[in-house]
Amino acid sequence: MKKALLKAAPKTAPETIEKIKARFSQYLNEELEWSVEEDASLIGGFLAYIDGTVYDCTVATKLEEIKQALYDAVGRN
Amino acid sequence: MSDLVYTSLSAYLKEKIDSFPISSKIYDYGTVKSCNSDVIIIKGLGRAKYGEILEIENGVAYALAFDLKKDEVGAVLLDGEQAVEVGFMVKGTGRVASVGVGEALIGRVIDPLGRPLDEKPLMCRELRPVEAKAPSIVDRAPVDTPLETGIISIDSMIPIGRGQRELIIGDRQTGKTSIALSTIIHQAKSNSGVICIYCAIGQKKANVMNVVSTLEKAGAMNNTIVMPAFSNDCAALQYIAPYAACAVGEYFMYKGKDVLIVFDDLSKHAAAYRMISLLLRRPAGREAYPGDIFYLHSRLLERSAHLSKELGGGSITALPVVETMAGDISAYIPTNVISITDGQIYLETELFNSGMRPAINVGLSVSRVGKSAQYKAMKKTSGALRLEIAQYRDLAVFTRFGAELDSTSAAILKKGETIMEIIKQKANDDYSTAQEVILLLAAEKGVFSDKIGLSVNEQKYDLLEYFAKNEQKILDMINNGKDTDDIILEKIKEAFAGFTAWEEENHAERR
Structure with a gap:
């Protein structure tokens, strides 16, 4: 079984975590061995590290993208 | 009125944020x-x-x-x-590795990744990848405009053109960086419009600080960008520094400007690349350099070019510096870079120690672009210079034996000695085209006589002073037109006569 790491924002409901795990197994068509961690720097959402690929669905990354888009509009620093 | 503006700006931002696409990122x-x-x-x-x-x-x-x-x-x-x-x-x-480029970089000290090192904020609107393809054959035009260095021996006998690569090679402490800095300062002093980039690879911080303060004092920082990768920086940073400098220069070149890039020096660049390759366990070749050490420098120097008129006519002139050990120019890196560049300026320790500065060995130095990169005024006056120096060198050997020479040989010797004195130059002396032409004409016409009892060196400075005080018009005419027609030559002849008289008059006071 492939190993997978799930990093979730604090205060994520356990049902949500189970749903995420099930969805990934369905999407990748195989059973995965999960380890779950809590990471406050994500602000919201989750990160899934599975077999060399990262699935980044975090609020922190989104905010970073918005910041970069604003920089691009104004000028780099 | 201002309320409206504020509301519409915040509404604009709100709308932009709301419409920002929500999607997850997937990466390796x-x-x-x-x-x-x-x-x-x-x-x-x-x-x-x-x-x-x-x-x-x-x-x-x-x-x-x-x-x-x-x-x-x-x-x-x-x-x-x-x-x-x-x-x-x-x-x-x-x-891939990229560097921020733009006019905002001029006058600044930045690292090869585009981060400012002089503690002021920097804003760049454009990013260019550090590695780029060199202009193709169709995109290029022949090198036809001079890049003057302000150094009389280079401008007369080893002329550099815009778009050329000219290697400065020599042992340590022979004045290689001095020549590069003098060239940069000359661009500022002569308002040539050339943007200069000084790329220091593997140098000590103190040395780079000295360079920056020299350039500031000479007022040259207003058209110079300094890009250092210090000796304590990571090898990868030293490796990409020259390519980043090229990328910064290419921004200006494709806008039709002329750029001068000094790579000081490529020996340290090769050593940094060797370190990376050995740690990556790539096979070591001659002198432990990896197999692609030639490609390392050839792809860098091929990016210097003179673009065709369709592309704006801009150019990048490269002055790479290579340090030799004990004068051995047949070592691996020196031979590689000599075969890539369009000529070399060879500096010798013996010449330096015997007082000949800049310590350029005119016999071994060459510029493969040559006369097409010289202003007409210079072309006319410097025609026979190399030959005369070569003849002088051959005959100078005989003087050591105290042999007696016939009058022709004695004349050649005398002329040669005068020329050797003329091409000596102090590190912070900067000559305009007109001053160089005047000095060479004076040497040719025998204006410097030993009847007065002053050395040729002292007479040289007197001549320049005399022209600056009394004949500024002639200097301006030559500097503006870059040519000497018969009218100007007549005026110069009269000026020389005036100088000789003035010198004899004042000499009495001096003694």
């Missing part, structure tokens, strides 16, 4: 398997590109992907070598 990751000085081996990242920037543990450090294998990537750290631990997560950024 790897883990650090081993760290070895500047080189890290990463497990995973099978789809990394060559030269891609890798982010380690969310920005703790950055590395360049250099060795791509199926399950492993060998990467070289750009910074933060103390902070990387085994097991850290590595993410590909999808970008």
Whole structure:
């Protein structure tokens, strides 16, 4: 079984975590061995590290993208 | 009125943020398997590109992907070598190494990644990748405009054109950086419009500080960009420094401007690349350099070109500097770079120690672009100079034996000695085209006589002073037209006569 790491924002409901795990197994068509961690720097959402690929669905990354888009509009620093 | 503006701006921002697409990002990751000085081996990242920037543990450090294998990537750290631990997560950024470019860089000191080193903020609107293709044959035009250095021996006998690569080669402490700096300062003083980039590779911080303060004092920082990769920087930073300098120059070249880039020096650049290759366990060749050490420098120097009129006519002139050991120009790196460049300026320690400064060995130095990169005024006056110096050299040997010479040989010797005195120049002396032409004409017409009892050197400075005080019009005419027609030559002849009279008059006071 492939190993997978799930990093979730604090205060994520356990049902949500189970749903995420099930969805990934369905999407990748195989059973995965999960380890779950809590990471406050994500602000919201989750990160899934599975077999060399990262699935980044975090609020922190989104905010970073918005910041970069604003920089691009104004000028780099 | 202002309320409306405020509301519409915040409404604009709100709308932009609301309409921002929500999608998840999917990218590859790897883990650090081993760290070895500047080189890290990463497990995973099978789809990394060559030269891609890798982010380690969310920005703790950055590395360049250099060795791509199926399950492993060998990467070289750009910074933060103390902070990387085994097991850290590595993410590909999808970008190759790039540097911010633009007019905002002029007058600044920046590192090869575009970060300012002079503690002031920097804003760039454009990014250029550090590695780029050189202009094709169709995009180029022949080199036809001079790049004057303000150094009389170079401008007369080893002229450099805009778009040429001219190597400055010599042992340590022979004045290589001096020549490069004099050229940069001359561009500022003569308002030639050439933008200069000084790329220091593997130099001490103190040396670079001295260079910056020299340029500031001469007022040359207003058209110069300094890009240092210090000797304590990571090898990868020293490796990309010259390419980054080229990328910065290419921005201006494709806008039709002329650029001068000094690479000081490529020997240290080759040593940094050797270090990276050996740590990546690539096979070592001659002098332990990797097999692609020629390609390292050839792809760098091929990016210097003179663009065709259709592309704006801009140019990049490269002055690479290579340091030799004990004058051995047949070592590996010197021979490589000599075969790539369009000529070399060869500096010798013996000449330097015997007082001949700049210590240029005119016999071994060459500019393969030659006369097409000289203003007409200079072309006319410097025609026979190399020949006369060569003849002088041959005859000078006989004077050591105290042999008696016939009058022709004695005349050649006398002329040669005068010329050798004329082409001596102090490090911070900067000559305009007119001043160089006047000095060479004076030597040719025998204006410097030994009847007065002053040395040729003293008479040289007197002549320049005399012209600056009394004949500024002639100097301006030559500087503006860059040519000497018969009218100007007549005026110069009269001026020389006036100078001789003035010199004899004042000489009495001097003694």
